[in-house]
Amino acid sequence: MASFFSIHNSMYQPRGIALFVLNLLLACFTPALAAEQSLLLSDGTELSMEVFPAATSEAKANILWIPSEYGVQEKEVQLVKQLSGKLSDRGFSIWLPDFFASWFLPATSENMAEIGHEPIQALIQHILHQGHTPLIIITADKGAVNALRALHSLQMQFAGSQSPLTEIGIVLLNPDLNISTPAPGEAAQYWPVASATNLPVFILQGELSPWRWSLRRLVSALEKSGSNVFTQVLTGVRDRFYFRPDATAMEDKAAAHLPDVLIQAMTLLSPYMGTKRKVAAIEQSIGNTAKSGGHQTDNQLPVYHGKQGKTLKLKDLDDHSRQLMDYRGKVVLLNFWASWCPPCVHEIPSMVRLKQKLDTEPFEILATNLGENPATIRSFLQQHPVNFPVLLDDKGEAVKTWGVAAYPTSYIIDKSGKIRFALFGGFEWDNEAAIRQIRQLLDE
Template identity: 45%
Template sequence: MMRIQSRLSNFMRIVLLGWLLLSIQSVQAGDWKTESLQVTDAEIPLQILPASTATRARMVWLPSEYGILSQERVLAEHLSEMGVESWMADFYEALFAAPTPSSLEQIPATWIKTLIDKSLEDGVPVWILAPNRAAKLALDGLVLRSQEGVTSTPGVILLNPNLYVQTPQPGEAAVYWSQVDAANLSVTVLQSELSPWRWRLTELAQHFANGGSDVFLQMLPKVRDRFYFRPDAMPIEQRAASHLAQTITRAMYLQLPYLSKARPLLNSAALEAKTEVQADKKSLDLQPYKGRQSLALSLFDLEGNQHDLKALQGKVVLVNFWASWCPPCVHEMPSMADLKRRYRDADFEILAVNLGEEAEAIDQFRAQHPVNFPILLDQDGIAVKEWRIFAYPSSYVVDKNGRIRYALFGATDWMQQDTLQKIGALLDEKR
């Protein structure tokens, strides 16, 4: 069942309001202490920050592929002032490995299950907070508990979760981990607005609903993924990071009525399908396109002129999806302009589709970074969904007959020899 807004009784609202008023007292945060979490095959360091006030809740932080971050420890200190105790398990130290996506995949589900079981022993309300790829860790442990017949679960807060088996190649459909469809949880997804994943929120929520989960979705406006620990954080992202603890506690309040609900495993069939994982093939060269064809693209540019890809048949067209807040997108644009100049006398066009930004912001960008190709507006994400964009920038090269021949995600140098040869060969083709 998908719930975007909570329906709380008047009594529950009064209880939560009282908790909020007590929580905003300014209290000195306590000191971290270190314990050990013993599992059958490892001893895992467990850092605990007690609540500065009476403990009202416990937050179990699962480290993402970036490890335990200093910014997350600061967040935990803010939560401590609100009566929330924090637990941070250092799985990477137990693995004798540095935090990386491949190291994260080595963390056993039994470790997560043991940590969750221990956190629930004393009856304090518990939430799991899992950012980025750590969302998969959370589901691993929680689904394992469900498979063993446990029907009580903590609340779950996923911050910009990455639950794709791997980043889809341009034009391909996303494949989610089977645990997403199997999990029966109370889960909140906090998703940054300036991200291609924002357009997949409803899709993700439906996958969770397949297992019986109650799902809450919240968009974090005008910030990028990893906004709270990005070295290039914009002022608005810094402000959002300073209020992130309050955002998290509000998500906790909304979930309170659902924590007592028994949550048996309802969709075990989802786990029977084995997910084949292949190594991500990341290349900065144009790759042959294998996805759907005849994709629609009809958008207006900044001057109000409509551009329809069908009307450009007879030309080779580079369709580039970008945003001004995406540094790699900005980095590759000068070479795109050089490419347009190189083929200015040929049947060649570039359409740069902007992701959901206001025209005024794009105008300001264009004043600082002049381009010689039209910038199209996709403020409702219509083209992003149609063209299955999961990463920025993403680019497609369409031949004279309107067929997509090449694609890539990531920034590239459009003037490199291999790229020029491929585009030149398309220009030489007869219709």
Template identity: 35%
Template sequence: MTRTALTLLTCLWLAVPLHASEFTLTLDDGTDLPVSRYQGDGQRLLVWLPSNHGVLPGHHQQAEYLQAQGVEVWLPDPYAAYFLPNTPSSLDRIPEDLVGRLIDHAREETGKQVYVFGNDRAAPWVLTSLRAWQMEEPRREGLGGVILMSPYLHTGIPEDDRPPEFQPVTRATNLPVYLIQPVLSPQYPLLMPVVDQLGEGGSHVYVRTLPRLRDRFFFRPNTLDAEEAFKPELATELVTAMRMLDGLESRRVAVDIEGAARTATPTRQDRRLEPWRGNPEAPPLELPDLAGTLHDLAGYRGDVVLINFWASWCPPCVHEMPSMQRLEDALGDGPFRILAVNLGEDEDTVVEFLERIQVDFTILMDPDNSALRHWNVLAYPTSFVIDRAGEIRYALFGAIEWMEPEVIKVFEDLMAE
């Protein structure tokens, strides 16, 4: 063995957590799929499928927590198997039969009841793969159900006032589903529509919401205190999910569907102010500021108004706020105002945040998220530009640098009308 080969094998061995073993599963196309296996002494086995972020240390940490509770975990890395980058579009290049092969091999190898976990943008691929597995051999045994966390099941954020559309597989899924949804998430407002869509196909859906937590909290950097404290508790939630799913019949014939089960995975695009293509009439907006003074959008006729929906736990929101302040400073002598609507946080949280990120434009409080619903906000941050006649002229779904020349020109042109 050459020194280079020995060094490579040593590095690969060191990359495997001490509580895991490694094996490769040869797929139908001849690809070798690397799998980290955390053997458990119980009768449940969780196949944990990574999202578009790939396999990260947080996945291995959760596998160890589950292993300590007797659950065996198989953590495959399809991105490494197919030499793919950790991006949403890579999910469209991973064969859907991969999940079925993992389920079958896990059953043959261990005889344990198998459950499948998927989160974020991987959810449509996971559900489509499970449906394909159902169709191969209807009413086969061995799959206890699927656990989804913050499933990204819509086809993208509409750039007008239409409701979101969902991936066809959402309403063509009839397996038992346990849906875990952090509350501090852009997916939270879509929770009940997703449950309704899954119910159309015949799924029995359990729902568990997690207050004070964001998406991907178990592996993301810069976690909130509540997220760090909850990391060891997630395994208990997953064990509870598997126990709940045990009471449901999972041997089901796949639901018929016309056309493709899913469309291409939505990807993040360049963010920019775009002309509004929906109804120009602005929904009502009447909310108090931190001092309790009520602000009514109708009272701002004659001004160009930037309405920004934000939250302190949303990194892009935080990132763009200083440039919003610079924008107001630059345009403040003209008919221009910013109304920044906080999304459901309490006053103490907002005040503490503003002590760190100092801005002096108007902050409005929306404790029951009523404005979020009226304005159909599905992404954080979301911004609308209202002209001097009170109509919506531009919208933005995401964060930008507000002092870019083309952005400033939009406001200057509107103020001149």
């Protein structure tokens, strides 16, 4: 992957792209007024959208903001307005469609999959017909799947002809290209369109998002068919940080600076736009939805089916080294958590109660913290005291070894060191069914 800071002079820039870069670099803030528009699709649906037009006589570039599975959020609209305010007088128009409202559907992942990529494809074609200008697509989370599918379908449609898709790039905010959340210990599987994509791609990845630790795998998948992929980790933020109702002060600050970060990302992508690209066929066909494993739906602990023999060696808050193998002869609950994760915080009291109930048994809980500094953890534990060791995984090594793809993730390990149960998501650990399963391991 090319150096993050060395891409400006890496290739010849066509005239339209050169102007695009210049206008980005000259961006300043000018208030923009949105216009309500609609696009009649082939199935008769009217796709409604807000368009923040360029404040110049003609658009020099277009930005298509594709909302995620959470729908159009008010804070997201404000963010688009801020971005337009910085770019409209430079000739940038921004398009913000509302797919869920157009289909009268609630905003869910399932409904996003049901709507599919065809409306995005139609909208991209509509925008390109307005004038042959550079187009940047910005989307987040699962919105990345439909966006990449739409672009790939258009690239296939125009393959071997004079394609209007040469001056296109995409910025992905915390993209979730996983077919489903993998069961604990299993590797994530990406939608096939990821490895068939050939575009300039910039990923803005939240440091505290579960997908941060698999970022290298995602980049490798996107690069497979020739995409130029660049990444930036956003310090101290989770996914959806720019519209979360529980946003931290650091996340609010990051959201305020996000328009400038997006402008920088678009500027850095621009030298890679304007190049005709080969298109690879999607290797396999998978339906639009897939089920995940390892998420408990009742009070039972799900049986673990993944790889055995995983190791763990970390220091605790008192700087003592802890190894999982030292707990042979005990049943161990290994929990991966963070203080900024609401489901993690919610389940901690039940873990404390579970430890109390099994206090005389050969049972231990090891709570592995996900990358927070000791001072932050100690401050949290003053408000939420625990009766078990807290381990520090500041470099994410244990997260990668144990295949943690969602927070919290927990494993139950028997006396011989074999993983017997595993799940992700918050859980009431002192419920009768779970305790009965753990006691069965204690009696073995």
